[in-house]
Amino acid sequence: MNNSNNLIKNTEAEQSILGSILLDSTIIEELEQMLSEDMFYHEEHKYIFSAIKEINKRNEVIDIITLTEELKRKGHLNNIGGISYITSLSTIVPTVSNFMSYVSIVIEKYKNRNIIDKFNKFSLGEIDDNTLIYQLENDINKANQKLIKKDSSITAISERAFEYINDEINEGIKTGIKFLDETIGGLYGGELTTIAAKSGRGKTALALQILRNVIFQGKKVLFISGEMSDIQILFRNIASLTGISVVKMKNRNLDDKEIVKYIQALSIINQENNLYINDSVNTVSGIKREIKSIKPSLVIIDYLQILDYEGKEVGESKFADLSRQIKKITLDFNIPVIQLAQLNDELKDERPKGDRVMRSSKQIYMDSNSVVYIHRPTEKEALNYCKTMGIEDIRELRRREKGFGANLSEIIIAKNRDGESGFRPYWYIGNLFSFEECKKIQEI
Structure with missing residues (x-):
């Protein structure tokens, strides 16, 4: 207490x-x-x-x-x-x-008192999830604005002037995923990165992990969600930061310690006031309006193939046109965009490569500066990793997976316009919606 x-x-x-x-x-x-x-x-x-x-x-x-x-x-x-x-x-x-x-x-x-008050009302069913997220954002933004008024001082103006000049250097935004940053070099204005995988492989989780890493760098991120509500996206981020299951949050079944963790995570996410989640915009023109209004450092679109199309093309041509429009956004606004995409179901268990595995249109691959695939290794592929990690056999690997609450995965850089391609094993920890380097399993 x-x-x-x-x-x-x-x-x-x-x-x-x-x-x-x-x-x-x-x-x-x-x-x-x-x-x-x-x-x-x-x-x-x-x-x-x-x-x-x-x-x-x-x-x-x-x-x-x-x-x-x-x-x-x-x-x-x-x-x-x-x-x-x-x-x-x-x-x-x-x-x-x-x-x-x-x-x-x-x-x-x-701010913390307001969060607790709103969450208690949510737990009692007095407000719904949409009202909860709206009121939380509104209260926190109002409180933050009180402090922002201080920023007319000469010190604050000087800092902003320095940041403006420094932005011209454009060193790129780090994803926080070591393999991606070492190979791709970061996220740059005018560049499109596509993360693609079959359903359930963790493409949204990887995107959210990058999102968290970017907002903690003080950068503004706009997340366009076509699959989940804003509250679901927020719950996933909180789960990753706290270890509290999304199911417990959805069922309003948190104990005192978990409520404290929940509040702390919300405070961490909101302290920079730079995360914008939109689950209602579903067109390219709508995304452009949001970018003009918010002026984000990074845009993430989840996901391309479920955006509503405003043109006249049909079939594969429709998705090719959508892809070109997203690419144009990166150039028009000089910002990096990450778009998520689905892979073909016919791929089965083989390691994805090239443009043929992309569902709907190969143009998605062609328009991207970088393409990242997420793959679940086959038994044969996993056995090779067992040897490099000092694990005896597949059974031992599966036992460790179960103990770690993870699945062995590969993050594959299938296309890198400015460098090499390659792949590296990672552990996908489903309940935390995050990827960790494989060496972590040896610490169990």
Whole structure:
């Protein structure tokens, strides 16, 4: 329970903000742009901050005496602990230099309280999943905006100017998948990467793993989902970060520890405020509108073959035209795009290669700068990996797979316009929606 309390309140930070105002009342103008009384956890602090705002509105001096009189006038002096409590606040901080740190803490706790409140309503069935995600995003964005207003300082402007110039170098965005970054070199503006696999092989999981790695670099990502709702995508990301099963989240069956983990994961995902999930846009023109509005660093489309087509072509020509339009997006907006695609079911168990395995149109392969396939090795292929990993036989491999909760997979770079192709074994951990290098299994 202490962990839960630490998530939703920080008494010292609230006291330090109020003490800073009594020490230097000039900071109230800035504080009013970032804080409201409802962001304080303790009722007495809400009363005090509200009284301070009233005094400031009348252009009066804010000190112990005027604050005491205002609280007395409103009938709240006894509620906050009397003049002795106000006096104690005035001595709680030696300087106001750290007041922005206290503000950040109070806003963070306020966001956490809102998350818990919304999740409890969701658990009780008072709101549905769409309302949950909308309200969470809305509350968090509002709270974040309070801090963003601070960014008119010369320091922030200088940082943005440096970032703008630095962007011209265009070093590419790292996927966070070692093999891909070493071989492809990252994701660059004007380039299209296709991740393709048969159903159930983990192409969405790989895309979401890249998504998480990119947003944690501070980059903005737009995820277009044609298969799953925004809440399902969010649940998968939380599962990967926490180990909580998606089924437990869907069934609203989380214990106290899991709720804490859930809140922490949401906070991590939202702290940069740079993830945008859209499950309603299903046309190329709609994707373009979103890009113009959001201005993302990376776009991920899940997946190409289920986009609604707005042209006149039919059959394979339709998908060829869709592919060319997606490629044009990368050039028109100078951003990298990852599109997911299905492989032909006739492929059976053979390792995919070339353009012939792509469902719907070979043009998808032709338009891509890089093509990544995900493959489940056959018994014969898996046996070769057993030898390199020091595993005795297939039975031992399967036993380890079961213990690790994973399936042996291959990430294949089938096309690399600027370098070599190749493949490498990875463990696909289905319940965590992530891929790990094979050496990890030896640590079991």
